[in-house]
Amino acid sequence: MSFLEMLDIVNEEQMKQGKEGFAFDHDCREGICGMCSLVINGMPHGPDHATTTCQLHMRKFKDGDTIVIEPWRAAAFPVIRDCAVDRTAFDRIIQAGGFVSVNTGAAPEASTIPVPKADADRAFDAAACIGCGACVAACKNASAMLFVSAKVSHLSFLPQGKVEAKKRVLAMVAQMDKEGFGNCTNLYECQAACPKGITVDYIAKMNREYLGATVTYAEKVYGKD
Amino acid sequence: MILDSKIPGGSIEEKWTKHKFELKLVNPANKRKFTVIVVGTGLAGASAAASLGELGYNVKSFCIQDSPRRAHSIAAQGGINAAKNYKNDGDSVYRLFYDTVKGGDFRAREANVHRLAENSNLIIDQCVAQGVPFGREYGGLLDNRSFGGTQVSRTFYARGQTGQQLLLGAYQALMRQVAAGKVKMFPRREMMDLVVIDGKARGIIVRNLITGELESHVADAVCLCTGGYGNVYYLSTNAQGSNVTAAFRAYKRGALFANPCYTQIHPTCIPRHGDLQSKLTLMSESLRNDGRIWVPRKAGDTRSPDQIPEEDRYYYLEEKYPSFGNLVPRDVASRNAKQVCDAGLGVGNTKQAVYLDFADAIQRMGVAKITDEDPYKVPMRIFPAIHYTMGGLWVDYDLMSTIPGCFVLGEANFSDHGANRLGASALMQGLSDGYFVIPFTIGGYFAGTKLEKVSESDAAFEDCKKQTEERIHKLLSIKGHRTVNDIHRELGNALAALLTSSNSPKSSLSTLSIVKNLAVATSVKKARLRKAKQSAMTKTSATSVLGNTRATVSHRNSPRNLLPLITSTLLLGATNNERTEFDFEDLASEGCQDQSTMFLRTCPSWKCSTL
Numbered sequence: 001m002s003f004l005e006m007l008d009i010v011n012e013e014q015m016k017q018g019k020e021g022f023a024f025d026h027d028c029r030e031g032i033c034g035m036c037s038l039v040i041n042g043m044p045h046g047p048d049h050a051t052t053t054c055q056l057h058m059r060k061f062k063d064g065d066t067i068v069i070e071p072w073r074a075a076a077f078p079v080i081r082d083c084a085v086d087r088t089a090f091d092r093i094i095q096a097g098g099f100v101s102v103n104t105g106a107a108p109e110a111s112t113i114p115v116p117k118a119d120a121d122r123a124f125d126a127a128a129c130i131g132c133g134a135c136v137a138a139c140k141n142a143s144a145m146l147f148v149s150a151k152v153s154h155l156s157f158l159p160q161g162k163v164e165a166k167k168r169v170l171a172m173v174a175q176m177d178k179e180g181f182g183n184c185t186n187l188y189e190c191q192a193a194c195p196k197g198i199t200v201d202y203i204a205k206m207n208r209e210y211l212g213a214t215v216t217y218a219e220k221v222y223g224k225d
Numbered sequence: 226m227i228l229d230s231k232i233p234g235g236s237i238e239e240k241w242t243k244h245k246f247e248l249k250l251v252n253p254a255n256k257r258k259f260t261v262i263v264v265g266t267g268l269a270g271a272s273a274a275a276s277l278g279e280l281g282y283n284v285k286s287f288c289i290q291d292s293p294r295r296a297h298s299i300a301a302q303g304g305i306n307a308a309k310n311y312k313n314d315g316d317s318v319y320r321l322f323y324d325t326v327k328g329g330d331f332r333a334r335e336a337n338v339h340r341l342a343e344n345s346n347l348i349i350d351q352c353v354a355q356g357v358p359f360g361r362e363y364g365g366l367l368d369n370r371s372f373g374g375t376q377v378s379r380t381f382y383a384r385g386q387t388g389q390q391l392l393l394g395a396y397q398a399l400m401r402q403v404a405a406g407k408v409k410m411f412p413r414r415e416m417m418d419l420v421v422i423d424g425k426a427r428g429i430i431v432r433n434l435i436t437g438e439l440e441s442h443v444a445d446a447v448c449l450c451t452g453g454y455g456n457v458y459y460l461s462t463n464a465q466g467s468n469v470t471a472a473f474r475a476y477k478r479g480a481l482f483a484n485p486c487y488t489q490i491h492p493t494c495i496p497r498h499g500d501l502q503s504k505l506t507l508m509s510e511s512l513r514n515d516g517r518i519w520v521p522r523k524a525g526d527t528r529s530p531d532q533i534p535e536e537d538r539y540y541y542l543e544e545k546y547p548s549f550g551n552l553v554p555r556d557v558a559s560r561n562a563k564q565v566c567d568a569g570l571g572v573g574n575t576k577q578a579v580y581l582d583f584a585d586a587i588q589r590m591g592v593a594k595i596t597d598e599d600p601y602k603v604p605m606r607i608f609p610a611i612h613y614t615m616g617g618l619w620v621d622y623d624l625m626s627t628i629p630g631c632f633v634l635g636e637a638n639f640s641d642h643g644a645n646r647l648g649a650s651a652l653m654q655g656l657s658d659g660y661f662v663i664p665f666t667i668g669g670y671f672a673g674t675k676l677e678k679v680s681e682s683d684a685a686f687e688d689c690k691k692q693t694e695e696r697i698h699k700l701l702s703i704k705g706h707r708t709v710n711d712i713h714r715e716l717g718n719a720l721a722a723l724l725t726s727s728n729s730p731k732s733s734l735s736t737l738s739i740v741k742n743l744a745v746a747t748s749v750k751k752a753r754l755r756k757a758k759q760s761a762m763t764k765t766s767a768t769s770v771l772g773n774t775r776a777t778v779s780h781r782n783s784p785r786n787l788l789p790l791i792t793s794t795l796l797l798g799a800t801n802n803e804r805t806e807f808d809f810e811d812l813a814s815e816g817c818q819d820q821s822t823m824f825l826r827t828c829p830s831w832k833c834s835t836l
């Protein structure tokens with residue numbers, strides 16, 4: 001039985017007694033949508049390595065264990081109810097620049113943009129982020145650097161994304177700060193909690209890109225101040 | 226009602242080009258005067274909302290999840306087809322068209338499928354430009370793999386997460402339009418009803434899933450991109466939020482529903498492991514390319530699989546279909562799995578599974594998580610699972626339902642896959658509809674239609690909202706003893722058993738009685754199933770098993786066809802009434818033929834007061 005199926009039973013029992021169920025987010029239940037989000041025994045997504053809450057199974061626990069369940073905790077992720085939190089801050093960070101500006105119909109023939117296999121693979125590794133927010137929940141500073149750096153890197157590894165890379169990194173980092181996420185102090189807790197194996201190497205890459213962009217590009221976006 | 230699919234004249238190759246030219250246009254400066262509602266943010270919804278926003282329309286986008294990026298399309302794994310012929314193996318637009326029509330048992334609407342094949346190449350271009358990290362060759366060019374049901378390599382993929390990467394591409398385009406102010410996002414909303422004024426779709430009623438409040442939203446057109454109804458069967462590969470409310474409410478308002486019996490069963494699912502399971506998970510289909518499916522040759526062979534020598538293994542797909550082998554279309558694979566299990570050759574505790582052996586592929590995918598068995602040592606057990614629904618709301622060539630102004634895109638419509646969908650073609654259809662069809666056809670509708678001014682305070686909106694409120698209130702005030710899940714589970718399991726069984730008349734009846742009993746249990750007092758029983762009696766010969774998804778086509782008046790609708794009704798908003806009358810007399814009487822597609826006439830004459 002999966003962890004969420006266990007919670008379904010808890011909720012069904014509650015309802016049978018006329019009580020309110022307990023609110024938690026979930027959708028795909030196969031580790032890809034990024035909706036499930038529980039801190040289990042102090043660990044975002046629970047004790048299993050590189051596993052989302054929905055893919056955690058009860059066989060990881062022993063009979064009689066006490067299990068403590070909490071929501072993601074971060075100022076930028078206000079709790080809606082019980083364990084459901086508001087993660088729209090992540091959407092706003094993407095809105096700030098996490099895309100390639102290409103309108104439908106304006107694309108060139110696909111094979112005219114060759115991409116070295118190694119770059120395509122690295123871009124994919126970064127793009128595997130499911131936007132769950134476990135990295136934020138794991139960090140004592142509630143930093144969103146792992147999430148933001150994954151998106152920045154995904155696009156900047158590819159020629160299609162390079163055109164806007166500088167503008168993108170500046171805008172996304174600015175939005176991240178505005179949303180109230182904390183700074184990165186190199187604790188690597190995010191990497192340990194991430195269910196998709198996103199590594200802090202991307203944070204380093206993003207920092208380099210950010211620095212470069214501040215020097216060469218920031219004036220254009222924000223003016224001389 | 227006369228169904229006019231409005232297929233343009235001319236040869237199949239020139240229909241779409243001709244139609245695009247003939248469609249009336251909306252002047253760029255006037256586009257901002259039109260508001261479009263898009264419900265659902267899967268591939269179809271996200272691509273439509275983004276593209277319409279780019280054109281200048283005002284778009285309101287709704288999704289159940291907390292973020293549009295989490296829509297159900299995210300879970301698709303294997304890939305997306307296109308007729309690029311990069312492999313030089315004889316592919317072409319015409320071959321993709323032909324394979325899709327043939328795979329669908331010649332029941333898809335051919336004009337739509339040809340358009341789909343034409344658009345397939347544009348989709349790949351668009352996605353690559355957005356930064357979708359497709360698999361590549363060492364030379365930097367795009368790689369392809371072959372997929373079930375075809376003999377050319379035309380499937381583009383992004384490891385085992387193609388749906389995720391395509392959806393993130395569309396989501397990014399959508400977020401760009403949100404930032405530009407052309408799309409307004411409404412997450413955590415569930416569409417509860419469609420508002421029809423003067424016969425045209427003019428808005429929706431949604432429930433805010435945080436506050437529980439009902440909201441009215443006005444528009445000039447509504448695009449339903451709400452996915453399929455596989456969850457009617459309780460256990461399926463669909464996400465939990467993939468429900469059929471939106472399509473069902475549209476149907477209640479007069480949008481006709483086509484081919485509800487065409488449900489696709491996926492051959493390689495991880496077998497069910499207990500009664501409290503909430504969903505089924507696929508094993509990657511790409512593994513099937515490397516994997517060989519087998520069962521023991523003799524029934525009752527209890528040896529562990531690694532002890533069974535080659536000569537005692539029955540590689541039934543390879544033996545029966547030598548030219549396709551393990552790559553037969555899904556319906557064939559599923560039907561054969563079911564047949565060997567019915568013949569007593571099934572494996573595992575439940576005897577409802579077959580073995581899949583694969584050597585090298587395993588390293589690439591982490592598959593051991595669900596079953597806790599080590600696939601290095603033991604071949605995996607697999608079994609077919611409900612996966613995709615080819616049926617859906619009827620649409621014409623412009624993707625408009627029988628309610629003017631209500632468009633239906635993606636899995637929610639019925640037009641492109643006939644009786645069976647080929648692998649890697651659902652993603653193609655969602656994106657074709659959203660990126661490259663609706664932007665043209667919606668303009669034709671606006672330019673050729675007079676739209677009166679309406680507002681949220683109009684009587685139609687108020688009434689619709691009130692009806693929704695009453696439905697919810699009634700539902701919530703039943704002092705029942707069973708949970709929604711519990712009822713859904715029983716109904717869905719009964720339906721799934723029926724769908725996959727071969728002795729239909731009897732099991733139809735017993736399923737109907739389960740439906741009936743449940744109806745009673747949920748305080749429904751009267752369920753009149755007289756006519757339904759009769760037609761179940763006269764129904765015979767549905768050819769065997771899982772392929773009933775197709776077989777039922779010749780029995781369109783049979784209850785089996787209607788069951789998905791009945792269940793969805795009971796499940797999704799209908800359990801609230803005091804009185805239910807299923808009067809199949811009215812409902813089952815008229816079937817009609819639309820091109821090569823069977824079509825079930827239902828709606829408004831359904832006398833089911835709860836429906």
Ligand SMILES: Cc1cc2nc3c(=O)[nH]c(=O)nc-3n(C[C@H](O)[C@H](O)[C@H](O)COP(=O)(O)OP(=O)(O)OC[C@H]3O[C@@H](n4cnc5c(N)ncnc54)[C@H](O)[C@@H]3O)c2cc1C
Nearest residue numbers: 265267268269297298303304416452635636649650651652
């Ligand atoms: C596990 C799996 C693997 C697959 N693999 C492949 C593959 O490799 N290749 C391929 O081509 N196809 C594949 N498919 C099929 C394909 O993913 C789907 O058919 C396709 O993504 C459907 O897209 P859509 O945009 O039509 O709908 P969806 O992506 O289903 O989106 C519909 C959305 O609408 C929302 N919604 C529903 N009702 C309402 C409502 N009332 N109010 C608000 N929102 C609502 C739902 O929550 C959902 O998120 C796969 C499917 C599954 C389940």
Ligand code: SF4
Nearest residue numbers: 129130132133135194
């Ligand atoms: S980086 Fe990892 S933990 Fe953070 S949002 Fe992405 S997948 Fe989740």
Ligand code: FES
Nearest residue numbers: 027029034036054
């Ligand atoms: S529910 Fe989708 S990732 Fe867990």
